[in-house]
Amino acid sequence: MKSKKNKTILPIILFAVVIVLSIGGLILAQSLRRANIENPGDYATQDDIPRVTVDEAYEAFTSGEAILVDTRTVTQFQAGHAEGAINVPLDQIDSSLAELDPEAWYVTYCT
Numbered sequence: 001m002k003s004k005k006n007k008t009i010l011p012i013i014l015f016a017v018v019i020v021l022s023i024g025g026l027i028l029a030q031s032l033r034r035a036n037i038e039n040p041g042d043y044a045t046q047d048d049i050p051r052v053t054v055d056e057a058y059e060a061f062t063s064g065e066a067i068l069v070d071t072r073t074v075t076q077f078q079a080g081h082a083e084g085a086i087n088v089p090l091d092q093i094d095s096s097l098a099e100l101d102p103e104a105w106y107v108t109y110c111t
Contacts, residue, residue: 057107066105082109 036050043049052060060066061084068085070077077087088096090110100106 052107057109060105060107066107069106069108071108071110085109 033050057066057068061068068082070081070085070087071090071093072081072087073089074087077085077089081087088100
């Protein structure tokens with residue numbers, strides 16, 4: 001009788017351990033993603049910059065954490081843009097960097 005009880009408990013314990021480790025891994029991954037978004041640091045190429053979802057960008061913008069930057073041409077920007085966004089055309093970013101606050105979080109978009 002004791003042997004059958006131990007055989008039943010072991011899979012339950014292993015399943016619980018897998019669930020706990022999975023949840024812990026997801027929480028850690030989310031924390032690391034948030035940390036990278038909040039403090040991006042230096043990047044060698046644009047491919048190293050963390051991407052945010054539309055929902056994350058909207059939440060950051062509406063809460064005042066981020067500034068939306070439309071990188072299209074002036075003509076395209078004037079034709080229509082996200083309300084509250086500023087326009088810094090892609091070909092003028094290098095010359096405009098000195099005007100931007102280095103402590104601010106900028107979320108760029110081009111469509």
